[in-house]
Each structure stands twice: as structure tokens, then as C-alpha cells.
Amino acid sequence: MEEMGIVIVGGGIAGLATSLALHRKGIKSVVLERAESLRSDGAALGVQTNGWKALEQLGVAHILRLSSLPFYQIRSVLVENGKRYESAAPVSYGEARCIKRNDLVKVLADALPQGTIRFGCRVASVKLDETTSFPIIRVQDGTNIKAKVLIGCDGANSVVAEFLRLNRTKVCASRAVRGLTSYPNGHGFRHEFVRIKTDDVLCGRLPITAHSVFWFALVPNCSADSKNFKDQEAVQKLTLRSIKELSEEWKEMVKKCDKSSLYMSSLRYRTPWEILFGKFRTGTVTVAGDAMHMMGPFLGQGGSSALEDAVVMARCLAEKIEKCGDSRKRIEEGIDEYVRERRMRLFSLSTQTYLTGLCIESSSRVVKLMFMVFVMVLFFDPIHHTRYDCGRL
Structure with a gap:
């Protein structure tokens, strides 16, 4: 021993x-x-x-x-019954980054x-x-x-x-999809954490560098025994269906993501x-x-x-x-x-x-x-x- x-x-x-x-x-x-x-x-x-x-x-x-x-603020967007509500607040008094x-x-x-x-x-x-x-x-x-x-x-x-x-x-009811998307010519997004909530999904986006972003989507009502957790093509399609009400900017981000980075998991606590x-x-x-x-x-x-x-x-x-x-x-x-x-x-x-x-x-x-x-x-x-x-x- x-x-x-x-x-x-x-x-x-x-x-x-x-x-x-x-x-x-x-x-x-x-x-x-x-x-x-x-x-x-x-x-x-x-x-x-x-x-x-x-x-x-x-x-x-x-x-x-x-x-x-570094990113400097959190911008929250709520889309409900066709109306859009938006608010922004500083991240905190100190430092915040996505790595x-x-x-x-x-x-x-x-x-x-x-x-x-x-x-x-x-x-x-x-x-x-x-x-x-x-x-x-x-x-x-x-x-x-x-x-x-x-x-x-x-x-x-x-x-x-x-x-x-x-x-x-x-186990939470929702499943989380996470991914990375690269923009060779720069993404041009503000240095902020933006999250958008609709009736069906919560999405968020964080800049990592001037050319890459991290994003996530919380997908509801996804069966716990889903066999598609590791099928990145299926995960991408599921995410696109979930964000169909969002702007083309969000859809393009998911479409152009690095598929090898796509990760879907149960939310446990x-x-x-x-x-x-x-x-x-x-x-x-x-x-x-x-x-x-x-x-x-x-x-x-x-x-x-x-x-x-x-x-x-x-x-x-x-x-x-x-x-x-x-x-x-x-x-x-x-x-x-x-x-x-x-x-x-x-x-x-x-x-x-x-x-x-x-x-x-x-x-x-x-x-x-x-x-x-x-x-x-x-x-x-x-x-x-x-x-x-x-x-x-």
C-alpha cells in the first residue's frame, strides 16, 4: 500500500x-x-x-x-409579450473578466x-x-x-x-449550453456581460478578447436522459431552435461557434x-x-x-x-x-x-x-x- x-x-x-x-x-x-x-x-x-x-x-x-x-457592466434585456425592457449596471467596484x-x-x-x-x-x-x-x-x-x-x-x-x-x-429543470465563437476581424461588442431573457430561454454573452466571445444558453424542458449531450451538431441545432426569437446577431454567434467548444450539461446544485x-x-x-x-x-x-x-x-x-x-x-x-x-x-x-x-x-x-x-x-x-x-x- x-x-x-x-x-x-x-x-x-x-x-x-x-x-x-x-x-x-x-x-x-x-x-x-x-x-x-x-x-x-x-x-x-x-x-x-x-x-x-x-x-x-x-x-x-x-x-x-x-x-x-476586462468587462465593465452587466446589461439585462427582458423580452416579454413583444415588449423589450433593458437595464444596465456596473459590474462591481473591482475587476471582472471572462477566461x-x-x-x-x-x-x-x-x-x-x-x-x-x-x-x-x-x-x-x-x-x-x-x-x-x-x-x-x-x-x-x-x-x-x-x-x-x-x-x-x-x-x-x-x-x-x-x-x-x-x-x-x-438537478435543475433547464440544461446549459456553452460555447466559444471567434471573429477573425474582431467582434466589435462592448466590454460588457449582456444577458437576454425571453419566455423560453435565457442567453448570455461575455467578451474574452477582441476576437473571441463566450456565450451560454439555458434551455428549458430538455429531457434528463437526452442522448445528444455530446453530439455537438445536435446541441447546436437545439440551441438555434431555442433562440429563434432573438436577433440575427445571436443566431450568427451560435452558427459560427467552434463546435469543439460546445458543451451541454445538466445544471446540478x-x-x-x-x-x-x-x-x-x-x-x-x-x-x-x-x-x-x-x-x-x-x-x-x-x-x-x-x-x-x-x-x-x-x-x-x-x-x-x-x-x-x-x-x-x-x-x-x-x-x-x-x-x-x-x-x-x-x-x-x-x-x-x-x-x-x-x-x-x-x-x-x-x-x-x-x-x-x-x-x-x-x-x-x-x-x-x-x-x-x-x-x-
């Missing part, structure tokens, strides 16, 4: 960021990634001020700024020591050693790994979350009350990123909150290990501190996301209005969450 210190399951944004944060604190970790190479799924993500603060602490923000333009997911994953991976990521390692199960109570990770090839700390960053269907006996994530009451530690095992707090894309905070997790996790563990050693008790205290610090932040984020999603997805105008009132009362400053600072690493 191989013995290791800190093992991270999942080589996505949360896993790589957590490993890098630990590395910056002088703590070695190993990332087990089931794929044979860095993940290429997904298109891009918007990162607002709170996310850039975390990236600064990780030491990679300056690299990512080279391949992304390609592949760029972020590559930059995080390149900053790690060689050999940190082990590809082709699909975790089958987790159990606690009967003698030491440290986790034993069983890899699908039959290998057993004994770790001092296990951090699950393995997404919505997390094996580690299952070990912690967290409920399975729930943990309810706010699960975040508030969930047990996120057993022994020296915990979770971060989507495995901990999967949320809908309605606030665009999934990636940024995972980056925050990484910074807080590394800080809490390092403080205990540096002062008191790496005994099981001290490690557990560090994880408990991490969970305490993250819980209320994530509860607030997940509540705002959950209510916003209900506003968007509800077909009843009365129900929609009710949830809009809840959002306005509970979150009178709708961009307050972007001002959050996860602190120094």
Missing part, C-alpha cells in the same frame, strides 16, 4: 487550485485525476472581483490577464511541481483505516493509497462526498440548507469546489468560490501544521476551521443562486414575483457577493 501526505481527488479548477495553494505554503500534495490528460470540457467562465483576489493569492492572476479583457476554462486549468497545472498530477487514476472508493483512522483510497486499477489528508474536488458525482454521506446533488447543515468532514477527509457546494450558474460564482476554497483550505491547514505539527488531531482542527469559515459564505451564495434560479425558471408570474421579492429583501445589494475577500494565503 502506497502512503502519501495530502491527496486531492480531481484535477479540475478546485483540485488544481487547492494543490497550488498548498504548494505556495510549502506543503506537498498529489492530485489524482481520472482523465489521461488535463480536462478540456467546458468553454469559459466569468471571474469577478472575489475570484481575482483568490487568483492573486495563488500567484497566477497576472498570467491570466494577458489572455482576457477560457482551458487557460485557467493549464496555468494552475503549469505552476505545480512536476509529478504532482497523476493522470488515469479513477478513485473507486474511500474508507478509514481501522487502526489509524486515516483514509484509504482505492483506485479502480486495484491500487490502495493511504493518505494523511483526503480532499475531494471530484465534482457533482463526488466519490468523496458519497463517503461523507452527503446527499446527491439535485446543493440546496442552501444542505450547505448550512451538511457534514463536510469525517476524520481527515473533506471536500471543496463543486463536490462541496455545486450551484447553478445564475450568479457566475462556481469557479470563483472554488478558488476561494483553495486559499482558505491551504491557510487553515498550514496554520495548524506549522504551529502544532501534522498529527491527526491538528489536521482535523484545520479542516474544521476551513469548514467554519466557508460555510456561511457558501450558504449566502447558494441561497442567492437558488432563489435567482427559481425566478428565472418559474413559469408562473406570481411565483416569479414572489421569489424576486425574496431576492430583493435578502440581497438588497445584488453584487455584494463579488466584494468578498477570502484573505491572504
Whole structure:
């Protein structure tokens, strides 16, 4: 049986960021990634001020700024009963950019020591050693790994979350389509996040550079067992049917998109009350990123909150290990501190996301209005969450 210190399951944004944060604190970790190479799924993500603060602490923000333009406002368009309503507001007091997911994953991976990521390692199960109570990770090839700390960053269907006996994530009614479109001669769009809502669909567009944009569409009433999720030609046709009421500019954007970037997925989430009451530690095992707090894309905070997790996790563990050693008790205290610090932040984020999603997805105008009132009362400053600072690493 191989013995290791800190093992991270999942080589996505949360896993790589957590490993890098630990590395910056002088703590070695190993990332087990089931794929044979860095993940290429997904298109891009918007990162607002709170996310850039975390990236600064990780030491990679300056690299990512080279391949992304800032955007300065959010413009919302509602088309209802043939009428068009439009409003615009500043993004926040700080920085907001859209970055390609592949760029972020590559930059995080390149900053790690060689050999940190082990590809082709699909975790089958987790159990606690009967003698030491440290986790034993069983890899699908039959290998057993004994770790001092296990951090699950393995997404919505997390094996580690299952070990912690967290409920399975729930599924939203809508499906999300994401894509990238290139404009060789420049797209000419304003530096803004524009989103447009009709009776049938919600679409959004974000500039990445002067020649490329990221866009998404939330498609309702798409069967959960659809076999077309990975058929990019079918996904493109479905999206075009969904946006038939929008202008030619939007239709051309979908028609000319890079089909290899097209990505359709279910929208999964943990309810706010699960975040508030969930047990996120057993022994020296915990979770971060989507495995901990999967949320809908309605606030665009999934990636940024995972980056925050990484910074807080590394800080809490390092403080205990540096002062008191790496005994099981001290490690557990560090994880408990991490969970305490993250819980209320994530509860607030997940509540705002959950209510916003209900506003968007509800077909009843009365129900929609009710949830809009809840959002306005509970979150009178709708961009307050972007001002959050996860602190120094």
C-alpha cells in the first residue's frame, strides 16, 4: 500500500487550485485525476472581483490577464409579450473578466511541481483505516493509497462526498449550453456581460478578447436522459431552435461557434440548507469546489468560490501544521476551521443562486414575483457577493 501526505481527488479548477495553494505554503500534495490528460470540457467562465483576489493569492492572476479583457457592466434585456425592457449596471467596484476554462486549468497545472498530477487514476472508493483512522483510497486499477489528508474536488458525482454521506446533488429543470465563437476581424461588442431573457430561454454573452466571445444558453424542458449531450451538431441545432426569437446577431454567434467548444450539461446544485447543515468532514477527509457546494450558474460564482476554497483550505491547514505539527488531531482542527469559515459564505451564495434560479425558471408570474421579492429583501445589494475577500494565503 502506497502512503502519501495530502491527496486531492480531481484535477479540475478546485483540485488544481487547492494543490497550488498548498504548494505556495510549502506543503506537498498529489492530485489524482481520472482523465489521461488535463480536462478540456467546458468553454469559459466569468471571474469577478472575489475570484481575482483568490487568483492573486495563488500567484497566477497576472498570467491570466494577458489572455482576457476586462468587462465593465452587466446589461439585462427582458423580452416579454413583444415588449423589450433593458437595464444596465456596473459590474462591481473591482475587476471582472471572462477566461477560457482551458487557460485557467493549464496555468494552475503549469505552476505545480512536476509529478504532482497523476493522470488515469479513477478513485473507486474511500474508507478509514481501522487502526489509524486515516483514509484509504482505492483506485479502480486495484491500487490502495493511504493518505494523511483526503480532499475531494471530484465534482457533482463526488466519490468523496458519497463517503461523507452527503446527499446527491439535485438537478435543475433547464440544461446549459456553452460555447466559444471567434471573429477573425474582431467582434466589435462592448466590454460588457449582456444577458437576454425571453419566455423560453435565457442567453448570455461575455467578451474574452477582441476576437473571441463566450456565450451560454439555458434551455428549458430538455429531457434528463437526452442522448445528444455530446453530439455537438445536435446541441447546436437545439440551441438555434431555442433562440429563434432573438436577433440575427445571436443566431450568427451560435452558427459560427467552434463546435469543439460546445458543451451541454445538466445544471446540478446543493440546496442552501444542505450547505448550512451538511457534514463536510469525517476524520481527515473533506471536500471543496463543486463536490462541496455545486450551484447553478445564475450568479457566475462556481469557479470563483472554488478558488476561494483553495486559499482558505491551504491557510487553515498550514496554520495548524506549522504551529502544532501534522498529527491527526491538528489536521482535523484545520479542516474544521476551513469548514467554519466557508460555510456561511457558501450558504449566502447558494441561497442567492437558488432563489435567482427559481425566478428565472418559474413559469408562473406570481411565483416569479414572489421569489424576486425574496431576492430583493435578502440581497438588497445584488453584487455584494463579488466584494468578498477570502484573505491572504
